[in-house]
Amino acid sequence: MKIALLGYGKMGKTIEKLALEKGHSIVFKSLSKTAEGKFEDADIAIDFSSPEVAIKNISKALEAGTPIVSGTTGWLDKYDEMVKLCENRNGSFIYASNFSVGVNLFFSINEYAAKLIAPWKEYNVSVEEIHHLQKKDAPSGTAITIAEGILKHSDKKDWKLNTSEENTLNITAKREEDVKGTHIVSYDSSIDTISLKHEAHSREGFALGAILAAEFLKDKKGIFTMKDVLGIKIND
Numbered sequence: 726m727k728i729a730l731l732g733y734g735k736m737g738k739t740i741e742k743l744a745l746e747k748g749h750s751i752v753f754k755s756l757s758k759t760a761e762g763k764f765e766d767a768d769i770a771i772d773f774s775s776p777e778v779a780i781k782n783i784s785k786a787l788e789a790g791t792p793i794v795s796g797t798t799g800w801l802d803k804y805d806e807m808v809k810l811c812e813n814r815n816g817s818f819i820y821a822s823n824f825s826v827g828v829n830l831f832f833s834i835n836e837y838a839a840k841l842i843a844p845w846k847e848y849n850v851s852v853e854e855i856h857h858l859q860k861k862d863a864p865s866g867t868a869i870t871i872a873e874g875i876l877k878h879s880d881k882k883d884w885k886l887n888t889s890e891e892n893t894l895n896i897t898a899k900r901e902e903d904v905k906g907t908h909i910v911s912y913d914s915s916i917d918t919i920s921l922k923h924e925a926h927s928r929e930g931f932a933l934g935a936i937l938a939a940e941f942l943k944d945k946k947g948i949f950t951m952k953d954v955l956g957i958k959i960n961d
């Protein structure tokens with residue numbers, strides 16, 4: 726597979742290393758101000774850039790007829806626009822807030838737990854995420870996906886960062902040196918706490934998942950999710 730990397734930071738570099746090990750090649754790389762190679766040579770584009778440029782990258786790929794995998798977080802208010810563009814262009818598109826197999830299993834466990842615990846009103850649910858100091862967006866895209874999974878089964882109406890409103894799901898975001906990505910869901914009562922935790926030890930899980938998604942998408946048309954890529958069927 727010939728890959729265009731849109732964004733060549735921590736994730737772009739990890740994807741490059743693992744893609745080369747799997748026998749793929751990198752034919753194009755875009756950095757903040759410069760680019761190397763020819764975008765037109767790519768079979769697929771993988772975008773891990775920044776919230777401000779993700780839409781530009783995704784649009785560019787869809788307009789060129791190149792399948793696009795995007796992992797950039799913090800731009801999701803424009804997701805429906807990108808879906809429409811993909812449909813209009815008969816293109817191929819996967820977005821995931823987190824590409825790691827472990828987190829995608831965690832998403833299903835989270836929804837199952839939310840449904841199971843929902844009738845037990847003494848438990849108050851909250852979400853915490855911890856990431857490295859360079860992260861631009863808060864809360865993380867993964868924390869938002871987790872919150873949406875909980876809200877499907879909760880009396881709470883919405884989520885907010887740092888809230889104490891009773892009917893709103895509280896998300897706390899912490900920034901600490903070199904943390905790759907930790908997500909914790911807590912159900913607190915006066916008697917006990919039930920916690921679900923996922924902790925990434927490196928960026929390799931995210932990168933491997935993104936390459937898996939690219940291999941899946943390369944010869945398909947349409948809009949897909951990581952559930953399609955991984956064949957995860959248990960939902961709630």
Ligand SMILES: NC(=O)C1=CN([C@@H]2O[C@H](COP(=O)(O)OP(=O)(O)OC[C@H]3O[C@@H](n4cnc5c(N)ncnc54)[C@H](O)[C@@H]3O)[C@@H](O)[C@H]2O)C=CC1
Pocket residue numbers: 731732733734735736737755756757758773774775776778795796797798799821822823824825859931
């Ligand atoms: N979905 C997932 O599984 C994961 C998503 N992410 C997300 O991916 C994004 C990137 O993360 P990192 O690689 O850690 O960030 P990073 O800051 O290390 O790299 C971002 C790269 O984007 C590129 N970039 C920035 N502005 C650009 C512009 N104007 N034009 C072209 N390229 C530009 C630069 O090459 C920069 O190095 C973030 O939004 C992060 O939240 C990160 C890890 C996993």
Ligand SMILES: O=C(O)C1=N[C@H](C(=O)O)C[C@H](O)C1
Pocket residue numbers: 798822823856860864865866867868905906907
């Ligand atoms: O910025 C990161 O590093 C990460 N971002 C993603 C997110 O916002 O959820 C995924 C992962 O947690 C790492």
